[in-house]
Amino acid sequence: MRVPAALREVGGGQSTLAVDLREAGTVADLLDAIGATHPALERRIRDEQGALRIHVNLFVGEENIRGLAGAGTVLRAGDEVSIVPAISGG
Amino acid sequence: MAETLVLVGTAKGLFSLRSTDGRRHFELDGPDLAGEEVYATCIDGRGSSPRLLAGSVSMHWGPVVRRSDDLGGSWTEQDETAVAFPTDTGAALARIWQLAPGGVDQPDVVYAGVEPAALFRSDDGGRSFALVRELWDHPHRSQWNPGGGGLCLHTVLVHPADPARLLVAISAGGVYLSDDAGGTWRASNAGIVAGFLPGATTPEFGQCVHKVARDARDPERLYLQHHDGIYRSDDGGASWVPMHSIGGVDFGFPVVAHPTLPDAAYLLPLEGAEYRCTPDGRCTVWRTSDAGASWSPLTTGLPQADAHMTILRDAFTTDGDAPAGLYFGTRSGELYGSADDGDSWQLLAAHLPPVLSVRAATIA
Numbered sequence: 302m303r304v305p306a307a308l309r310e311v312g313g314g315q316s317t318l319a320v321d322l323r324e325a326g327t328v329a330d331l332l333d334a335i336g337a338t339h340p341a342l343e344r345r346i347r348d349e350q351g352a353l354r355i356h357v358n359l360f361v362g363e364e365n366i367r368g369l370a371g372a373g374t375v376l377r378a379g380d381e382v383s384i385v386p387a388i389s390g391g
Numbered sequence: 392m393a394e395t396l397v398l399v400g401t402a403k404g405l406f407s408l409r410s411t412d413g414r415r416h417f418e419l420d421g422p423d424l425a426g427e428e429v430y431a432t433c434i435d436g437r438g439s440s441p442r443l444l445a446g447s448v449s450m451h452w453g454p455v456v457r458r459s460d461d462l463g464g465s466w467t468e469q470d471e472t473a474v475a476f477p478t479d480t481g482a483a484l485a486r487i488w489q490l491a492p493g494g495v496d497q498p499d500v501v502y503a504g505v506e507p508a509a510l511f512r513s514d515d516g517g518r519s520f521a522l523v524r525e526l527w528d529h530p531h532r533s534q535w536n537p538g539g540g541g542l543c544l545h546t547v548l549v550h551p552a553d554p555a556r557l558l559v560a561i562s563a564g565g566v567y568l569s570d571d572a573g574g575t576w577r578a579s580n581a582g583i584v585a586g587f588l589p590g591a592t593t594p595e596f597g598q599c600v601h602k603v604a605r606d607a608r609d610p611e612r613l614y615l616q617h618h619d620g621i622y623r624s625d626d627g628g629a630s631w632v633p634m635h636s637i638g639g640v641d642f643g644f645p646v647v648a649h650p651t652l653p654d655a656a657y658l659l660p661l662e663g664a665e666y667r668c669t670p671d672g673r674c675t676v677w678r679t680s681d682a683g684a685s686w687s688p689l690t691t692g693l694p695q696a697d698a699h700m701t702i703l704r705d706a707f708t709t710d711g712d713a714p715a716g717l718y719f720g721t722r723s724g725e726l727y728g729s730a731d732d733g734d735s736w737q738l739l740a741a742h743l744p745p746v747l748s749v750r751a752a753t754i755a
Contacts, residue, residue: 311468341472348453349475349476350483356451389450
């Protein structure tokens with residue numbers, strides 16, 4: 302998982318986190334794993350009900366998971382998941 | 392030497408002002424938590440050393456509660472989330488509106504009022520909070536409606552002599568009281584007219600209470616700024632009576648009780664309910680010294696022309712000192728302060744982001 306600079310303080314100071322998932326693991330599984338090691342990072346990506354925060358996008362490679370299967374998107378070995386804040390604000 | 396600390400929560404982070412010369416001059420610092428909306432801060436002086444709490448929300452990354460044990464030099468966030476709704480509620484925390492200390496003999500108790508409207512309690516100094524289920528499960532909850540700021544629980548008052556007696560206020564749900572530390576709750580809005588409802592009725596609940604403050608000397612006396620009226624209670628919130636109108640302008644958000652003098656409170660009326668700015672372009676704080684029977688305008692040092700300002704419910708406060716230091720921030724980014732009970736005011740900071748919350752204290 303690629304961690305943007307704004308979240309590195311809660312992501313162990315690292316720009317990438319390597320996560321081992323079971324075969325056919327999903328984005329939700331990835332976030333569960335992140336939550337176990339870096340809970341403050343996980344809760345910036347999804348709320349306590351498991352919903353992806355509305356102004357946060359997750360990309361698998363170059364594909365936004367909102368256009369795939371959402372949190373159920375299946376990951377393959379070597380996939381890179383990027384946390385991308387939406388271009389929102391004011 | 393004593394230091395006066397003023398925390399200014401804004402739409403873009405947390406600023407602080409500090410004075411070590413008796414509140415004559417303040418030094419501005421910040422922002423901390425840059426980019427985050429800071430709706431709630433707390434200066435908790437009950438422990439052996441002061442502790443600061445801040446509740447903020449990032450548009451992207453959601454809400455966070457942080458603590459500082461070095462007066463804002465550094466802020467820490469617990470690994471485990473501090474405030475979160477249990478899974479079975481189906482709710483997700485949107486914003487923290489209030490962080491309030493428990494009783495003086497409960498140094499580790501802190502309450503958080505949040506959106507969606509709910510009360511959380513911490514028994515470990517704000518590290519972790521638990522939902523007060525009995526209020527969440529109240530049968531009225533499904534009939535509460537959001538005000539302009541959202542469906543929020545924005546006021547938590549702990550009775551100074553009996554910390555089991557709690558008052559909370561919800562926009563728009565009204566006032567709720569508990570006599571058993573949150574075990575049971577009852578709506579307590581008798582006498583408050585909901586002018587925004589058909590027929591301007593006095594329903595059991597549903598009033599849009601904007602803020603409540605407790606009198607300095609009489610803990611049963613409360614002052615309340617409603618959406619369209621100002622009220623007082625002399626029985627701990629069991630019933631409410633209208634206070635004398637301020638020139639017919641009874642809309643406003645904050646109400647502040649004088650920290651030491653009895654029967655003394657302050658209001659900042661706004662032209663309501665659509666415009667919600669200082670009336671006639673004049674910024675005026677109003678003070679009562681007779682529990683709302685009469686009000687006096689305080690204008691010295693405040694802009695009296697072309698001043699179209701909005702002061703939100705938690706953006707007006709006192710530092711608890713005597714004479715009272717009073718501070719209010721505006722949505723246009725100004726912070727005004729008074730060191731003489733409101734008799735005169737000075738502009739302490741300008742060009743800040745919109746001010747959402749202000750808290751102050753004198754630190755020994």
